[in-house]
Amino acid sequence: EMQLVESGGDLVQPGRSLRLSCAASGFTFDDYAMHWVRQVPGKGLEWVSGISWNSGSIGYAGSVKGRFTISRDQAKNSLYLQMNSLRAEDTALYYCAKGRLPRVFLETIEYWGQGTLVTVSS
């Protein structure tokens, strides 16, 4: 059974850093693009970042470019999001998500984890 389990969410002060993790299981992690998507509680969905199966292609939303870094560790079947210079507007539930087709970067997000909550406040 496919599973994505996010962790690392916390209450953090503005300007500080946080690292989110996503543990993947139930599929061949090496073959699929992965993404982070966030949602302010009660609001809509915002794509944050994506990384191709081999880390050769990476993209960021304009709102996080230069502050957030996505990475993956194939040996650990894990996806990460390093978030620096956090702002109040980064407060959201962060979902880890999997692409649908193997070895394709820009395509459908097929499956989502349950999310981890990041709160940025003094």
Place this chain on the structure above:
Amino acid sequence: DIQMAQSPSSLSASVGDRVTITCQASRDISNFLNWYQQKPGKAPKLLIYDASKLETGVPSRFSGSGSGTVFTFTISSLQPEDIGTYYCQQFDNLPLTFGGGTKVEI
């Protein structure tokens, strides 16, 4: 960035009704369009990909159509378990962008 204008933002319908949601892209995205369902407190779930293809296991009362800039999502006969918020999303270009969502109530 490609903007996705989704309408209506909310609707209320009765069990058995036909429900239609529209999504308009700010430029031509061919058929690179998905529809997701999000139930309260849950993660989004893929229903339709490539504008009109039904994801495995999704009931056939859900359907999608359109190409270019205008897309439609339809529930042919609304069921109580269909309450939630529905989002369109384009994957023609980065950044991936979502519509604002349509909250469906009964």
